[in-house]
Amino acid sequence: xxxxxxxxxxxxxxxxxxxxxxxxxxxxxxxxxxxxxxxxxxxxxxxxxxxxxxxxxxxxxxxxxxxxxxxxxxxxxxxxxxxxxxxxxxxxxxxxxxxxxxxxxxxxxxxxxxxxxxxxxxxxxxxxxxxxxxxxxxxxxxxxxxxxxxxxxxxxxxxxxxxxxxxxxxxxxxxxxxxxxxxxxxxxxxxxxxxxxxxxxxxxxxxxxxxxxxxxxxxxx
Amino acid sequence: xxxxxxxxxxxxxxxxxxxxxxxxxxxxxxxxxxxxxxxxxxxxxxxxxxxxxxxxxxxxxxxxxxxxxxxxxxxxxxxxxxxxxxxxxxxxxxxxxxxxxxxxxxxxxxxxxxxxxxxxxxxxxxxxxxxxxxxxxxxxxxxxxxxxxxxxxxxxxxxxxxxxxxxxxxxxxxxxxxxxxxxxxxxxxxxxxxxxxxxxxxxxxxxxxxxxxxxxxxxxxxxxxxxxxxxxxxxxxxxxxxxxxxxxxxxxxxxxxxxxxxxxxxxxxxxxxxxxxxxxxxxxxxxxxxxxxxxxxxxxxx
Numbered sequence: 001x002x003x004x005x006x007x008x009x010x011x012x013x014x015x016x017x018x019x020x021x022x023x024x025x026x027x028x029x030x031x032x033x034x035x036x037x038x039x040x041x042x043x044x045x046x047x048x049x050x051x052x053x054x055x056x057x058x059x060x061x062x063x064x065x066x067x068x069x070x071x072x073x074x075x076x077x078x079x080x081x082x083x084x085x086x087x088x089x090x091x092x093x094x095x096x097x098x099x100x101x102x103x104x105x106x107x108x109x110x111x112x113x114x115x116x117x118x119x120x121x122x123x124x125x126x127x128x129x130x131x132x133x134x135x136x137x138x139x140x141x142x143x144x145x146x147x148x149x150x151x152x153x154x155x156x157x158x159x160x161x162x163x164x165x166x167x168x169x170x171x172x173x174x175x176x177x178x179x180x181x182x183x184x185x186x187x188x189x190x191x192x193x194x195x196x197x198x199x200x201x202x203x204x205x206x207x208x209x210x211x212x213x214x215x216x217x218x219x220x221x
Numbered sequence: 222x223x224x225x226x227x228x229x230x231x232x233x234x235x236x237x238x239x240x241x242x243x244x245x246x247x248x249x250x251x252x253x254x255x256x257x258x259x260x261x262x263x264x265x266x267x268x269x270x271x272x273x274x275x276x277x278x279x280x281x282x283x284x285x286x287x288x289x290x291x292x293x294x295x296x297x298x299x300x301x302x303x304x305x306x307x308x309x310x311x312x313x314x315x316x317x318x319x320x321x322x323x324x325x326x327x328x329x330x331x332x333x334x335x336x337x338x339x340x341x342x343x344x345x346x347x348x349x350x351x352x353x354x355x356x357x358x359x360x361x362x363x364x365x366x367x368x369x370x371x372x373x374x375x376x377x378x379x380x381x382x383x384x385x386x387x388x389x390x391x392x393x394x395x396x397x398x399x400x401x402x403x404x405x406x407x408x409x410x411x412x413x414x415x416x417x418x419x420x421x422x423x424x425x426x427x428x429x430x431x432x433x434x435x436x437x438x439x440x441x442x443x444x445x446x447x448x449x450x451x452x453x454x455x456x457x458x459x460x461x462x463x464x465x466x467x468x469x470x471x472x473x474x475x476x477x478x479x480x481x482x483x484x485x486x487x488x489x490x491x492x493x494x495x496x497x498x499x500x501x502x503x504x505x506x507x508x509x510x511x512x513x514x515x516x517x518x519x520x521x522x523x
Contacts, residue, residue, distance in 0.1 A: 042228045043239045045246040059428070059474035060467050061435035064446050068463045071450070076460055077264045114226065122226045132229075140227060161337040168339075168439050175339050179439075187347025196336045203335045 001190040004181060013177035014198050020095055020163040020173055021202075025156055027099025032106025039111060050107065057104040062165045065101055069093040070169045087172065094166035094173075098159060105155040113148025114140075118221070146217040153210025157203045174198060261460070271458035275465055281452065289448030290469065296362060296434040296444060300369035301427050307370055308377025313412070315382050318403050326378070333375035339436050342368035346440040361442035369430050376429075380422050384415030421485035428474045428481075435470075445469060 004010065039050030057065075070093060073079045081092035117140055125135035164175035178195045185191060231239060261267050274281045314326030333341075346364035349355055355363045388411055396406035435446045449466035453459035 040227060041242075042231060042235075043242045043246060045243040045250075049246060049250060055475055056471060059432070059471040059478065061432040061446065061470055063432075063435040063438060064463065064467055064470065067438070067446065067450070068467075071453075072460045072463050076266065077260055079260075117226050119226050126229070136227070161335075164337040164339040165436065168436070175337065175343065178340060179343050182343060182347040187344055187351055192340070192344040195340050196332070199337055199340065200332065200335045204331075 001194060004185070004191055004194050008177060008181055010174075010177065010194060010198070013172065013174045014202070016091075016171070016173035016176075017160070017163050017198075017202070020091070020098065020166060020171065021156075021160045023095035024098030024102065024159050024163060027095065028102035028106050028155070028159060029152075031099055031103030032110060035103060035107040036110040036114075039107060040114060054104045054107055057101055058108070060101070062097065062101045062162055063168055065097040066094060066165055066169050069097050087170075090169050090171045091166075094163075094169060094171040098163060098166070102155055102159045102162070105158070106152060109148045109151035109155055110144070112151055113146070114144040116147035116219075117143045143219050146214070146219050149210060149217060150214040153207065153214065156210075157206055160202055160206070161199060264460075266458075266460045271456070271461045274456055274458070275461070281456070285448045285452040285455070286445070286465070286469070289443070289445035289466070292437075292442065292444035292448070293431060293434050296365045296369065296437060296442065297427065297430045299362075300366050300373060300434070301423075301430050303366065303370040304373035304377055304426075304430070305423070307374025308381055310378075311374065312378035312381025312385075313407065315378065316385055316407060330375045330378045333371045334379070336372070338368045338372045338433050339439060341371055342436055342440055361437060361440050364440050365434060365437040365442045365444075368436070369433055372433075373426055373430055376426060377423070380419050380426075381412075381415060384419045385411045387418075388414055418488065420488065421481040424477055424481035424484065428477050431474055431477070432470070 035050045035053050037050075038046040039054070041047065041050075070090060074089060074093065080089050081096065082088040121139055121143065122135060125139040130138065163173055166173055167175035167179060170176060174195055178191065181191050258267070311326045311330050314322050315330065317323050317326070342364050345367040346360065349360040349363055350357070354360070385407070392410055392414065393406050396410045397403065401409070434442075434444055437444050438447045438450075441447075445466055449462045450459075453462035456462070
């Protein structure tokens with residue numbers, strides 16, 4: 001186990017995973033919020049667009065998105081996110097596709113948060129004379145946000161694990177290094193353990209954090 | 222509907238505003254569509270010979286897409302079956318009254334939920350090819366099934382546990398009070414109800430398995446994605462081939478998600494089981510169990 005850690009730059013690979021996850025998470029949160037606003041808006045056309053986005057990207061394999069981003073978008077359509085550096089182009093596309101895919105799940109997480117707010121809350125807010133903006137700001141959105149912390153947490157954890165899919169297009173992250181190590185050293189259990197434990201370290205504390213956060217902020221009803 | 226929580230019924234002014242916004246939305250959507258089509262056209266991806274084979278050439282389906290679909294479905298079916306068995310064993314293990322069994326099951330389940338599927342697939346593939354565990358043409362399938370089974374089995378174990386936990390306490394207590402042992406209570410009272418309530422979540426999990434089976438392309442398993450890549454080079458229509466593969470995946474998974482919703486509605490209407498197992502009710506990795514069931518039915522399976 002030690003020689004794997006000394007012979008290969010495992011930490012750098014996991015740093016790639018972390019960078020990919022952070023970029024993907026930021027993108028997914030932004031995209032997911034936009035799509036959630038579309039889906040929750042009272043305008044029918046916006047709802048259709050939002051629903052289309054969710055149904056499309058939630059049901060497509062992330063692997064296909066990743067492969068398509070390089071073999072289809074970069075090579076054939078010539079859409080490059082960094083035309084000078086190939087590996088940077090791959091990395092950026094991987095982060096983009098992580099964001100696009102998980103944006104659909106973030107949207108659904110936010111929507112499920114809104115669904116936890118009872119209608120009576122909105123009615124009560126309007127009954128005491130709050131305007132639309134006020135009732136949103138002070139009554140509905142705070143509750144909706146608290147209700148969506150747990151599903152957002154599980155989406156982010158899934159995103160971290162799914163960042164390994166970027167290995168399919170050769171982005172520099174943990175699963176990519178792991179297949180190199182296995183190629184050289186053979187499929188030893190210690191190799192698996194090093195990378196598996198790395199992901200346990202990345203995801204387990206985050207899971208505990210989101211659970212305690214959603215408990216602490218849970219709306220008492 | 223959620224919309225009624227956030228918005229009042231629109232008056233004449235709001236309705237006019239909505240109409241304007243809708244028009245803007247249509248224009249923006251059409252503009253995006255135009256940019257995509259334009260881009261495809263300038264890259265020569267809209268030529269007839271690239272798209273026609275999907276309608277006219279039988280061999281596209283017979284030799285590429287259908288074998289691909291079969292590869293995907295085969296891996297998914299084997300995996301979900303084995304994952305169900307794995308999940309049942311370890312889910313029940315986590316509910317056991319014997320502490321060591323509970324601990325071991327917990328460690329196994331939490332570990333496999335935290336490790337990415339691809340990591341498990343790559344490792345399993347390495348082990349199988351080096352040691353010749355299976356015939357060399359079955360190794361990729363075996364590795365795909367191994368990865369999918371371990372991960373989804375762990376998720377199903379959590380579903381089993383949260384399903385049993387979300388049953389009303391009275392169910393278990395009634396069983397104990399008529400003299401059943403705790404094992405009998407679990408087997409004959411709690412599990413049957415929990416498993417029925419789990420059905421929609423299980424279908425949702427099948428969608429995940431179908432999607433994740435595409436990871437097999439990384440370890441040379443020939444499923445739909447791999448075959449569409451081959452198709453793309455054979456007919457020099459890479460982009461159309463991927464788009465058709467994507468449509469196949471989306472249609473399959475969308476229909477399954479709809480089925481999950483239908484089953485869930487039917488179960489709710491029957492009202493036989495209180496609560497139910499939802500993915501939303503499954504705690505995050507490493508978290509203590511969430512006792513309360515999700516307040517709202519989960520939208521669709523993940």
